[in-house]
Amino acid sequence: GNSVTQMEGPVTLSEEAFLTINCTYTATGYPSLFWYVQYPGEGLQLLLKATKADDKGSNKGFEATYRKETTSFHLEKGSVQVSDSAVYFCALGNAGGTSYGKLTFGQGTILTVHP
Amino acid sequence: SQTIHQWPATLVQPVGSPLSLECTVEGTSNPNLYWYRQAAGRGLQLLFYSVGIGQISSEVPQNLSASRPQDRQFILSSKKLLLSDSGFYLCAWSGTGGFEKLFFGSGTQLSVL
Numbered sequence: 302g303n304s305v306t307q308m309e310g311p312v313t314l315s316e317e318a319f320l321t322i323n324c325t326y327t328a329t330g331y332p333s334l335f336w337y338v339q340y341p342g343e344g345l346q347l348l349l350k351a352t353k354a355d356d357k358g359s360n361k362g363f364e365a366t367y368r369k370e371t372t373s374f375h376l377e378k379g380s381v382q383v384s385d386s387a388v389y390f391c392a393l394g395n396a397g398g399t400s401y402g403k404l405t406f407g408q409g410t411i412l413t414v415h416p
Numbered sequence: 417s418q419t420i421h422q423w424p425a426t427l428v429q430p431v432g433s434p435l436s437l438e439c440t441v442e443g444t445s446n447p448n449l450y451w452y453r454q455a456a457g458r459g460l461q462l463l464f465y466s467v468g469i470g471q472i473s474s475e476v477p478q479n480l481s482a483s484r485p486q487d488r489q490f491i492l493s494s495k496k497l498l499l500s501d502s503g504f505y506l507c508a509w510s511g512t513g514g515f516e517k518l519f520f521g522s523g524t525q526l527s528v529l
Contacts, residue, residue, distance in 0.1 A: 305459065335517070344420075344506065344520035390460065403450070403475075404518060406460035 303328045307391050307407035314381055314414050322376040322410045324365075324391035332393040334358075334367050334374040335404065339388040348376075348389070381414045388412070418443035422507045422521030429528055435480075435494040437524050439507030442488065447509040449490040450518065451482055454504040466490060467512070502528045 308323040326334070336348040336358070349358030354369035363378045374391060391407040422439045429435060441447050451463045462475045464482035472482050479498050483491045490507060507521040 344522040347517045403462050408459035
């Protein structure tokens with residue numbers, strides 16, 4: 302079955318530091334990959350996605366590249382801000398068929414950015 | 417625009433008591449609806465999904481049930497809560513055209529004591 306493994310947190314960084322949150326997956330077929338973010342007191346929201354190998358998803362300065370050869374989808378940002386403090390979830394989903402958009406999530410990584 | 421409402425935000429219930437969490441979606445019709453749970457230190461786990469009124473699929477065996485009495489209403493229930501039901505419950509919806517991104521509610525933190 303499908304599974305997602307994220308680097309364990311929490312991750313604590315100073316403002317303007319470089320961020321990497323590792324994510325690897327196992328899946329059948331050709332899944333789509335996602336990063337969701339949960340800001341304090343809010344629900345999850347989609348941050349970025351990639352639907353095929355070598356695709357790069359990007360949003361709000363965050364990037365992640367779909368690496369089929371290493372089954373990875375690591376999240377990166379060159380310069381984090383205090384407002385990036387949140388919980389980040391890596392997820393995968395299989396399109397079409399009877400999947401109905403079901404996602405498999407990693408356990409989440411807490412990021413705290415200090416001024 | 418579409419919105420999703422989930423309540424309550426927090427809930428503390430004794431073991432053996434019933435549970436009812438409600439989720440409603442506005443601004444769209446015939447959405448796919450989902451209940452996820454995040455137990456402490458673990459990832460989000462899909463509990464139920466629904467592709468239409470009265471159509472519920474369960475992903476994992478458990479002490480919980482779900483119902484969809486109306487197109488945009490999704491309810492998570494239990495007759496008798498267990499300690500292991502504690503967790504963070506998230507309702508979500510998506511479109512029905514193949515794979516669509518999920519839109520999540522703000523979640524309910526359930527503590528069973």
